[in-house]
Amino acid sequence: MAFTNLKLYGRPLSSATRRAAVILIEKKVPFEFVLVPNREHKAPExxxxxxxxxxxxxxxxxxxxxxxxxxxxxxIAEKYASQGTPLLPTELKAKAIFEQAASSELANFDFLASQAVKEVIGKKREGLTPDYDRFNEIYSELSAKLDAYEIILSKQKYIAGDEITLVDLFHIPFGSSLVTIVPDVFEKRPNVSRWWNDISSRPSWQSVKEGVHSTA
Structure with a gap:
């Protein structure tokens, strides 16, 4: 049967699914949420x-x-550039700074934040005991990265400049999970705290933080 809206396949509380959903909402793109039950993502279909x-x-x-x-x-940000929140720069140097920030988010934040969250929240969900020594080791590395974020954000409003971009939104799912483990993870640094409070209070995140649902 033909459908008229974009479909988003995932699970309601999946970090990556919520990351995609936030962007769709920011860009005012209606979507049908299609639940992929646990283990069915490995099914042949x-x-x-x-x-x-x-x-x-x-x-x-x-x-x-x-x-x-x-x-x-x-x-989504490029296809629907004319609607919703502009999330991609268009000027050459601004685009270069954006890609620099995007690479940094993946290598310096997501790499560590995802490990920290999986060590505690992921293991608890599976009925396992977290290794808090391992968590503290990861968290120490992440703290050093957030010190660099503090320097960057002392000079500009967002990670890639003075306008919000995809890069800022990319941080929210794992950042939100980190806050449930270490409530003051961002508060220790004034500029990081200001930035985090800004992006995490956006209506797009508020609408999916408890779970993704269809908007179509």
Missing amino acids: YLKKHPFGQIPLIEEPDGFRLYESRAIGRY
């Missing part, structure tokens, strides 16, 4: 859509599919 068997995945009415939340974000 789903693997036809996503060869790595992961979430999220978007599917457009014309059949176009795309996976990886950051790739989805870039695609």
Whole structure:
């Protein structure tokens, strides 16, 4: 059966699914949320859509599919550039700074934040005991990265400049989970705290932080 809205496949509380959903909402793109139950992302039918068997995945009415939340974000921000919140710069040097910030988010924040969250929240969800020595080791590395964030944010409002971009939104899901483990993780640094309070209070995140749902 033909459908008229973009479909977002994932799970309601998946960090990557919520990352994609926030961007769709910021860009005012209606979507139908399609639940992929636990383990079904490895089922043959789903693997036809996503060869790595992961979430999220978007599917457009014309059949176009795309996976990886950051790739989805870039695609949606560019395709719907004229509506919603502008999330991608257009000037050459601003684009270069954006890509620098995007690479930094992935290597310096997500790499560590995701490990920290999985060590505590992920293990508890699986009925396992977190290794808090390992968590503290990861958290120490992350703290050093946030010190660098404090320097960057002392000179500009957002990570890639004075306008919000995809990069800022990319931080929110794992950042929000970190706050549940270490409530003052961002508050220790005034400029990071100001930035975090700004992005985490956006209506787009507030609408999905407890779980993604259809907006179509």
